[in-house]
Amino acid sequence: MSRIDRVALLCCLLVAASVPVAAFALSDKKSPTSEEVSPAEWRRQQLAAADKSDEIMHKAQKQPGLLAQYMLMQSNYDANADRAFRLIFGQYLSWFQTWIADYDGASRSFSIAQPAQSDDAPSPLTGGYRMRPADEVILELAKDRKAIFFNEAHSAPITRTLTVELLARLRAQGYNTFAAETLYISDKELQKRGYAIAKTGFYTSEPIYGEMVREAVRLGYKVVAYDAENAGVGDPREKEGAETLANLFKRDTNTRLVVNAGFAHIQKSGVYLRGSSMATFFRRLSGVEPLAIEQTMMIEHAREDQNHPYYVAAKNAARTNHPFVFIDDAGAAWTLKPGLYDVSVFFPPPTTIENRPNWVSLDGTRLPYQISSDICRGQFPCLVEAHYTRESDDAVAADRVILNVVDQSAPIEQRLLANHVSERSRLYLFPGEYRVSALDRFGRTITARNVHIGAEPAATGAKSP
Known part of the structure; x- marks a missing residue:
């Protein structure tokens, strides 16, 4: 398979x-x-x-x-x-x-959806906990660990943003190996090339994930593809992936590991797919206790009734645009699922400007670059994407947007994208040099231009909850 x-x-x-x-x-x-x-x-x-x-x-x-x-x-x-x-x-x-x-x-x-469940911990808002920035708390908890596991929701890349933002500071703490569920073992040139391409992994075609991989390589992490590609699902897959990660510590006792995986692959106990999770197997095989960061449960969903009641209360109480967690007076972090995860991260609801959520800026470190329909030269819909000039055309783009002008007199093939009615948008890019291209529906280049993004001060807003 x-x-x-x-x-x-x-x-x-x-x-x-x-x-x-x-x-x-x-x-x-x-x-x-x-x-x-x-x-x-x-x-x-x-x-x-x-x-x-x-x-x-x-x-x-x-x-x-x-x-x-x-x-x-x-x-x-x-x-x-x-x-x-x-x-x-x-x-x-x-x-x-x-x-x-x-x-x-x-x-x-x-x-x-994330409904209230019987194994949920009591709400952190009932007393004894206070809000703190997620990045600060995670770094404090990670400093003496050998492994930290982040999870993500594959359809919600907001759950990748904090991981990207923390990679440099974790590297400064001594973490030296980065492993991701999505990476294909077959991409042998990733470390040398320095960036993801379509054949790097299934989810890495998404721009934020592409930045995660790019950043890990740039920072000098050893990048590891650990997931078992042909083991099916359940225990065979979970155990084989865990063995690959555990063997990193057997080969080098100085390994300090950052893992990015989907959903409950990182839960540390309990039943997963009628068996055990990757993290559970990893603990048994390696003797290493990973710090498990849960990022998929306390996020804004498409419908309000899909949000967990604790999330609704917390987002209404919070006064921040940054991910946050709860800690008690002893410094222990709150988690929705005690025993399964160590920390639950809350992501505030995004604000949207020109059809782009604010979290795409990666805490203001990526700056907006305005684009308008003239770049498409009347060929709609068109996909506008930015590539680093130092990278090849097959690299995963730094960012992308669709521009589309819906004219009711236009041919049907130009009116398919009813949810993409926008003559203007913005790309979010780190300071640097880029090649910005507009592509038609057949992947052909309509226009291309070189763009310089200056190192302007990023507006970060109030950070402390």
Whole structure:
């Protein structure tokens, strides 16, 4: 089974076997209750939807360029209102939306609701805890550890931002190895090349993830692909990945490890996919106790009713645009799931300017570069992307946006992207030299220009919650 097939199957199994049906929801519909559809029938429908989703995705990946790939995915989603199909295929679509940096669209297409559950810790707002900036607390907790595990929601790249921002400071603390679930073992030239390309990993085509990999290499981390690409799902995959990570410590006792993985792969105990998680196996095999940073539960969802009640209360109480955590008077961090994770990170709701969420700026370190429809020369929709001039054209772009002018008299192929009606937008870029290009639906260059982003002071705002 290929890596992509396995990712798709994992999605299906999560929905059908391990997660309560009500926990998965679209922005416009809810999953059926057990009274509406029996669990066995719902599983059958989802398995069929997963097969169909795989078929469409493979067809999309043969299209010339990300814009054409996304458009094929979006048109198939729009044409099929079946509930099981939209639930499964919505996740597939969301991956492509993150790759073109349509982050709001990805959230609408797929979101995992976070309802209150019986194993939740008491709310940190009930007393004994205070808010603090997440980066400061994590660095304090990490300084004497050998391993720190971050998780992410693959369809919500906001959960990658804090990891990117912390890599340099963790490196200064002595962390020297970076491992990511998404990396393909087959990309042998990554460390030498210094940046991700399409063949580097499944999720690394998303610009923020691309920056994470680029930053890790630049800082001198040893970059490791650890995930088992052909082990299926469940214990075989989790154990094999954990063995790869544990062996790093056997080969070099000075290893200090940063891991980025999806969802509950980093939970340190309990049942995961009817077995054990990667982090649980890692603890047993290595004897190393990782610091587990949970980043997927306390985020803004597409619908308010998908947010955890604690999140709703905390975001209303917070006065910050920065990720935050809660600690008690002894310095112990609060976590929603005690025993599974060490810290729960809260991400404030984003603000949006010209269809771009503010977190894309990476805490103000990436500066806005305005673009308008003239760059597309009347060819809409067009994908505008920025590449570092020192990197090749096949590098993952530093940032991307879609520009689209919907003219009701235009041909139908120019009116497919109804959710992308924008003549202006902005790219967010670190200071440096870039090649900014506009591409048509066939991946052909319409215009290209060299751009210098000056090192202007970044507006960071009030940081202390």
